[in-house]
Amino acid sequence: MPSRTVTMLRTRLLIFTVLGIVIGAAAFMPLLTSFMIFDAGETKEAWTTFIVIWCVPLMMIVSLVLAWIGYSIGSYNFTRFSLFVAAIPLVLLGLLAAMTGLGMLSDMTSS
Secondary structure, three states: OOOOHHHHHHHHHHHHHHHHHHHHHHHHHHHHHHHHHHHHHOOOEEEHHHHHHHHHHHHHHHHHHHHHHHHOOHHHHHHHHHHHHHHHHHHHHHHHHHHHHHHHHHHHHHH
């Protein structure tokens, strides 16, 4: 019977995998339209935005795959680290949504 720590780690891994799939599906449209960033010309800001749009889902996919590999070979510290890396895009997207929502709320109340 697996220990309580291993069971909790497996539960977290499953939750992060489901969240990763949902975030990946939500990121599909910006990935398709990211090439339109260069319609106004190539600037440093356009390249930065393009790279960030493509790196966030890739970082999540790679870290989730590494977490599952670490879990399967029994390297639980590596699995925890990979889950931490996978959580970074989720936290950043949550902060971005919170800031955007707060900005929209202040715009609605000022009219």
